[in-house]
Amino acid sequence: MANVAPDTTVARNDRESPVVVTVLLGCLAAFIILSLLFAGKAAAQDHWTRVLSVVATLGIFTILYRENPLFRFLEHIFIGLATGFGVVYLWLKVMEPRWYIPMMPASLVEGGEGKWWLFFALLFGLLFFSVYFPKLSWMNRFAIGIIMGWAAGYALRAFVGLIGPQITAAFKAPITKYYVEGLPALNSIPMTIGETTWWWHPYWLISLIVLMCVLAYFFFSVEHRAGWIRKPAVAGRYLLMLSLGTIFGTTVMARLSLLIARFDIVIDNIRDWGVMILGKM
Amino acid sequence: MQAFVEKLQALDRRWIYLLLSLVLIVSLIVGKQVDPVVIPPVEQLYKIVDDTPTGPGEGKIIVLCTTFSASTLGENGNHAIALMRHCFLKKKRFAITAVGEAQGALLGRAIATQLAEQYGAEYGVDWIDFDFQLNTLAFYTSFPKDIPGTVRVDGVQGKPLTSYPIMQGIDTINDVALLIDITASNSVFSWLQYVQPNTKPRLKIGYACTGVMVAEAYPFLDSGQLVGMLPGLKGASDYEKLVDVIEEQELAAGNIPQRYEPIRVGGMQLNTARQLMFTQDKAHILIIAFIALGNIGLFIALRLRRRAGKERS
Known part of the structure; x- marks a missing residue:
């Protein structure tokens, strides 16, 4: 009796057959040639982009059936394109306008500012690569040391800035003398004691109980045997499970949204092509 | 059995x-459209965008960070569309920028350009593109002190920021009425850590995140560090519903030439969030x-x- 779902994935084998390699490389060559041909022609480029988006989406989805060469081919193209795009974009948008052009003299580069001292930034950056030369590897400590020191100083300040308001917000009195707007279902509830009106905030009470239970679960200085610590600790564990379940639920929701968007794009394009071929239906 | x-x-x-x-x-x-019940964090953000003093002559702007890539267009793309439509409809001036996500700069620009065309908004007057910025500590420390000096040139025409009418009087983070991070990453925490604690009054930060980040962000909403949130596709569809109401009013008053038409980004048509939400429900x-x-x-x-x-x- 087998009560385990059959494994549909096959051990990855990066050694493709020569036929598959030839076909896929042919596709890549055709892809490059067509992209060059369509460059600058807006309408043709738009159609080409749409064809590519549908083919790439469906090709990547083939992994759901099983591991296959088409998926690997598209995966490598995607990673290669993303890396190439990132390098070029970084040069054009950051390095060139913020470092190269200001550093060069106006006589050599249009807009140059002749700030020659910016050249030392390159030398500083190159210190990171000294790690590849055993005799010079000690030099990368200068670069790493400065950056780590700067980041550590900032991280401490940032931590206080981020967590400080969280700690303040965690201190919530369930009964106060003032009205606090809550969520619609359990808003602040008035209670008149004597001549004074107090406000009871059920959400804050829940928040306090959950906080104490979860803290009890993580409080290991006392053995969790006595009822006063064991019971809240167990409750804290279940409450943690509940919050982890919520995180998992929202993750599933997010992944579904992305899948729906991809399906939407494929369906829209196929519908458009149908209209183009068969005329308006 | x-x-x-x-x-x-x-x-x-x-x-x-x-x-x-x-x-x-x-x-x-x-492909039906749902009619969602708007959740409180979305309504909060909507009200804050609506109340910001960012109209013409009011001296401030909204910064929309389009820090997402094509992979999360379904969620973040719809967030960006809904927020930008709101800004265009209510004449709220805004800037877009992508911090650390090169694709985000292109996608944000494509969305804003097409929406501006539909609503008859003018570049440099109603909105501006701060382009791609590196996600570094240096950016988060220099941007709040000197926006035109840090960004230098815009992403559409490559001219100095100070040459645009929208940037007159916009120098530091104090001139930013609201910053909304539309992102699939945790980049909002950089704004919360490095920028918000150094501002007085505290910089208002909104968060339009993917569903994965929602649970992590709620405590920041509770503590007031975030002033509103659009959680995933649900957030986008709720916000879209609120914006559709304004659009109907503006259309009836004859202030806008047409209703919103779904736009194309990189050859891909983005259907409305409320339509996608119908599928998500099923x-x-x-x-x-x-x-x-x-x-x-x-x-x-x-x-x-x-x-x-x-x-x-």
Whole structure:
């Protein structure tokens, strides 16, 4: 009796057959040639982009059936394109306008500012690569040391800035003398004691109980045997499970949204092509 | 019965993929718009955008960070569209920028350009593009002190920021009425850590995140560090509903030439969030059914095994 779902994935084998390699490389060559041909022609480029988006989406989805060469081919193209795009974009948008052009003299580069001292930034950056030369590897400590020191100083300040308001917000009195707007279902509830009106905030009470239970679960200085610590600790564990379940639920929701968007794009394009071929239906 | 339960437990996962795909395809083709109940964090952000003093002559701007890539267009793309539509409809001046995500700069620009065309907004007057910025500590420390000096040139025409009418009087982070991070990453925490604590009054930060980040962000909403949030596709569809109401009013008053037409980004048409939410609802029902079925199968199998054990003993 087998009560385990059959494994549909096959051990990855990066050694493709020569036929598959030839076909896929042919596709890549055709892809490059067509992209060059369509460059600058807006309408043709738009159609080409749409064809590519549908083919790439469906090709990547083939992994759901099983591991296959088409998926690997598209995966490598995607990673290669993303890396190439990132390098070029970084040069054009950051390095060139913020470092190269200001550093060069106006006589050599249009807009140059002749700030020659910016050249030392390159030398500083190159210190990171000294790690590849055993005799010079000690030099990368200068670069790493400065950056780590700067980041550590900032991280401490940032931590206080981020967590400080969280700690303040965690201190919530369930009964106060003032009205606090809550969520619609359990808003602040008035209670008149004597001549004074107090406000009871059920959400804050829940928040306090959950906080104490979860803290009890993580409080290991006392053995969790006595009822006063064991019971809240167990409750804290279940409450943690509940919050982890919520995180998992929202993750599933997010992944579904992305899948729906991809399906939407494929369906829209196929519908458009149908209209183009068969005329308006 | 036992054979059926065992078969159910050993069901090939590809059947589940196939069923889910069928449900998605059918509901996308049917393509109805949902009428969602707007959740409080969305309503909060909507009110804050509405109340910001960012109209012409009011001296401040909104900064929309489009820090996302094509992979999360379904969620973040719809967030960006809904927020920008709101700004264009209510004449709220805004800037877009992508911090650390090169694709975000291109996508944000493509969305803003097409929406500006639909609503008759002018570049450099109603909105501006701060382009791609590096996600470094240096950016988060220099941007709040000197916006035109840090960004230098805009992303559409490559001219100095100070040459645009929208940037007159916009120098530091104090001139930013609201910053909304539309992102699939945790980049909002950089704004919360490095920028917000150094501002007085505290910089208002909104968050339009993917569903994955929602649970992590709620405590920041509770503490007031975030002033509002658009959680995932649900947030986008809620905000879209609120914006659709304004659009109808503006259209009736003759202030805008046309209703919003779904736009294309990089050859891909972005359908409305409310349409996508219809499909998401159906997918959720199917997943809940799968969970119930799986659990029922497991309990029956356990009971049968226990019974078989008792009979053997």
